[in-house]
Amino acid sequence: MIVGSSSSSSAATTFLGNYLDYVQKQGFQYGGTQSGIYVFLSPNNTYILGVAYSNGAPIILVEPVP
Numbered sequence: 001m002i003v004g005s006s007s008s009s010s011a012a013t014t015f016l017g018n019y020l021d022y023v024q025k026q027g028f029q030y031g032g033t034q035s036g037i038y039v040f041l042s043p044n045n046t047y048i049l050g051v052a053y054s055n056g057a058p059i060i061l062v063e064p065v066p
Contacts, residue, residue, distance in 0.1 A: 016051065016058040023049060037061070 020040075024030070027043030040049040050061040 012058055016060070019060070020051065041065075 028040040031039040
């Protein structure tokens, strides 16, 4: 699943900051960056949540761990 914003507006940036706070409270752990993508692992290590920026606009990627 990929969720993106075509805007680098303050609303998009604020949403992303709040979303990352929320997923960390749910047990996702920050795993560093890979190829410019901020990586978070789900509590049971079954999902990867990635955050990237395209021209300042946030993109959220969610995929199962291979």
